[in-house]
Amino acid sequence: MVPLKRRKVANSGTLNAGTHNSAATQPNKFPQVILFLLERKMGASRRAFLSQLGRRKGFQVEELFSKNVTHVICESNTAQEARMWLEAQGAGQAGRHLLDVSWYTESMRDGHPVEILDRHKLQDILENGTSSEVESTKESERFKALKVLTGIFGVGSKTADRWIREGIHNLQQLRDSGQTLNRAQQAGLEHYDDIKQPVSLAEAEAIRGIVGRAVASVSPEAQIVLTGGFRRSEISSFI
Known part of the structure; x- marks a missing residue:
């Protein structure tokens, strides 16, 4: 019997190190752009893949966050999450772009850093406390109508959108439209202004007393507790 020759198997640690080094030694075409991909919600595997892709395209993608980072790339993170993460690193946003991953993928596609547009940005909310897109939406006629109609008890966003x-x-316009409303919606429309008014603490205490007496007649050991704003000692709250 002729013995089979054993093939040499490369050490996995050496292979991984070699792959990492080859990606890291690609020439940096854009020295003014230093990237860091935030792993939260992106995931380790996807982050590793995107980092390797960026390095092959000539971008400097850092494994560790540092003060030299100019662009922080996020995926499915809110502005608040990004801010909290930066604060945990002892860093602020000053001098850095907080960008959605779409900017990164578009830059990879074009082979160079693309222009940063409003849709790429996260820092709008961080710097100003407001978002221009959110504020624009709030001022739109559709948003105003949606807010009014969903304020009717028993009306959800789907029904309001259809109206x-x-x-x-x-x-x-709803009253004049002849729309068929169920009993809850009829009551919600009829008492719209009353329902939208905040309930005072005195009124809530009175209601608690009535409910408490009814419950005590059935279950004497039960406790009735005010929740929501009243639990935080606010003098009024919405239903």
Whole structure:
């Protein structure tokens, strides 16, 4: 019997190190751009893949966050999450771009850092406390109508959206439209202004007393506790 020759198997640690080094030694085409990919929600595997891709394209992608980083790339992170993460690193946003991963993938596609547009940015909320896109949406007629109609007890966003598409944008238009409303919606429309008013602590205490007496007659050991804003000692709260 002729013995089979054993093939040499490369040490996995050496192979991984070689792969990492080859990616890291690619020439840096854009020295003014130093990238860091935030792993949270992106995941370790995807982060590693995107980092390797960036290095092959000539971008400097850092494994560890440092003060030299100019662009922090996030995926599915909110602005608040990004800010909290930066604060945990003892760093602020000053001098850095907080960007959605879409900017990164578009830059990889084009082979160079693309122009940073509003849709790429996260720092709008961080710097100003507001988002221009959010504020624009809030000022839109559709948003205003949606807010009014969903304020009716028993009306959800799907129903309100259908009414808006039918040309109903306010309470009077709804009353004049002849729409068929269920009992909850009828009551919600009829008592709209009353329901939108905050309940005072005195009123809540009175209601608690009535409910408490009814519950005690059935279950004497039960406790009735006010929740929401009243639990935080606020003098009024919305239902």
